[in-house]
Amino acid sequence: xxxxxxxxxxxxxxxxxxxxxxxxxxxxxxxxxxxxxxxxxxxxxxxxxxxxxxxxxxxxxxxxxxxxxxxxxxxxxxxxxxxxxxxxxxxxxxxxxxxxxxxxxxxxxxxxxxxxxxxxxxxxxxxxxxxxxxxxxxxxxxxxxxxxxxxxxxxxxxxxxxxxxxxxxxxxxxxxxxxxxxxxxxxxxxxxxxxxxxxxxxxxxxxxxxxxxxxxxxxxxxxxxxxxxxxxxxxxxxxxxxxxxxxxxxxxxxxxxxxxxxxxxxxxxxxxxxxxxxxxxxxxxxxxxxxxxxxxxxxxxxxxxxxxxxxxxxxxxxxxxxxxxxxxxxxxxxxxxxxxxxxxxxxxxxxxxxxxxxxxxxxxxxxxxxxxxxxxxxxxxxxxxxxxxxxxxxxxxxxxxxxxxxxxxxxxxxxxxxxxxxxxx
Ligand code: URA
Numbered sequence: 001x002x003x004x005x006x007x008x009x010x011x012x013x014x015x016x017x018x019x020x021x022x023x024x025x026x027x028x029x030x031x032x033x034x035x036x037x038x039x040x041x042x043x044x045x046x047x048x049x050x051x052x053x054x055x056x057x058x059x060x061x062x063x064x065x066x067x068x069x070x071x072x073x074x075x076x077x078x079x080x081x082x083x084x085x086x087x088x089x090x091x092x093x094x095x096x097x098x099x100x101x102x103x104x105x106x107x108x109x110x111x112x113x114x115x116x117x118x119x120x121x122x123x124x125x126x127x128x129x130x131x132x133x134x135x136x137x138x139x140x141x142x143x144x145x146x147x148x149x150x151x152x153x154x155x156x157x158x159x160x161x162x163x164x165x166x167x168x169x170x171x172x173x174x175x176x177x178x179x180x181x182x183x184x185x186x187x188x189x190x191x192x193x194x195x196x197x198x199x200x201x202x203x204x205x206x207x208x209x210x211x212x213x214x215x216x217x218x219x220x221x222x223x224x225x226x227x228x229x230x231x232x233x234x235x236x237x238x239x240x241x242x243x244x245x246x247x248x249x250x251x252x253x254x255x256x257x258x259x260x261x262x263x264x265x266x267x268x269x270x271x272x273x274x275x276x277x278x279x280x281x282x283x284x285x286x287x288x289x290x291x292x293x294x295x296x297x298x299x300x301x302x303x304x305x306x307x308x309x310x311x312x313x314x315x316x317x318x319x320x321x322x323x324x325x326x327x328x329x330x331x332x333x334x335x336x337x338x339x340x341x342x343x344x345x346x347x348x349x350x351x352x353x354x355x356x357x358x359x360x361x362x363x364x365x366x367x368x369x370x371x372x373x374x375x376x377x378x379x380x381x382x383x384x385x386x387x388x389x390x391x392x393x394x395x396x397x398x399x400x401x402x403x404x405x406x407x408x409x410x411x412x413x414x415x416x417x418x419x420x421x422x423x424x425x
Pocket of ligand 1: 084085165174179180181183184207
């Protein structure tokens with residue numbers, strides 16, 4: 001086989017065989033297919049797409065490109081969860097311990113943030129001492145012992161995706177459904193859980209900009225999971241404004257704790273209870289939203305979270321300390337009315353510039369900086385009322401403050417904001 005023939009075949013709109021896809025992925029992983037040819041192939045896929053069969057073959061070839069985790073030593077139905085990326089998305093920090101507090105084992109591998117999106121690992125690492133690297137044995141033992149672990153993905157897993165994702169990132173080939181679906185699902189399948197909840201974000205802060213595309217991506221990923229015997233459900237969620245109140249690593253951990261003490265915003269608290277209900281259902285437990293909320297606000301989820309922090313070397317005193325950012329700037333409403341939009345992308349990029357996110361993979365983070373909103377879409381405001389607080393380690397310039405204000409949209413009509421837009425199972 002020759003790579004150039006496979007690129008040409010895809011470029012001209014033909015379907016690749018299982019053997020051809022396997023050959024290409026193996027060659028790319030072992031270095032015999034160079035980046036420039038794989039980049040051309042990714043671009044051909046971008047324009048021509050892939051059939052479901054091709055997408056499945058690509059996914060399974062990527063799974064086979066590295067180590068696969070065997071969780072069979074853990075009893076019960078192991079659950080996992082994945083978000084396709086968002087701003088202020090601290091859902092895993094709450095959902096994973098909440099589900100684990102019902103005795104359902106949660107064995108989760110998370111990622112880092114890039115660009116305007118945050119990553120769960122970075123948030124956890126804002127807690128002094130927290131270790132995201134664990135051997136497979138340690139990971140399994142911790143889930144056996146306390147029912148919960150959130151770690152980073154091992155370097156040996158899904159090697160093809162590591163290479164291909166980095167290549168897609170610099171060749172404008174990230175936002176195409178078969179490549180996103182195979183990238184996400186290869187990692188989830190290799191990570192070994194029996195059931196998977198996919199949080200597919202849609203809106204200006206997400207890869208999927210329209211509900212229609214989010215539906216297509218969800219259907220593809222759900223089919224991929226179910227075909228290989230992993231019970232998979234996708235929830236399409238709104239990423240047109242940040243999730244909850246905080247953006248920024250330390251600030252999001254604090255918001256997660258606030259929610260687990262029953263002191264969070266009602267919208268995000270309800271949203272997380274709904275996600276937990278689906279994850280528990282996937283693991284065979286039927287629970288009412290009231291039961292789930294009880295576990296959340298009565299401290300069971302927080303206790304589980306603290307157990308995980310301790311088990312992974314984190315410092316409990318540090319976990320609860322406030323942000324140490326040197327400067328705190330309050331943002332006040334410039335008009336009466338309702339918040340009509342808080343564009344997630346703009347605020348994600350803003351927080352990134354404060355040091356809360358990475359523009360490129362090698363950037364280091366400032367865990368303490370970010371934004372905490374007092375008002376979200378649909379809330380009423382009065383002129384001069386506090387809308388948000390910005391945490392920085394350098395004085396915030398007037399230019400930045402003006403930019404922030406410009407992105408807070410205030411109008412006369414109240415708009416409803418909904419978290420879950422659709423469930424695909
Ligand atoms: N998240 C992933 O893991 N892969 C993609 O391609 C996009 C989002």
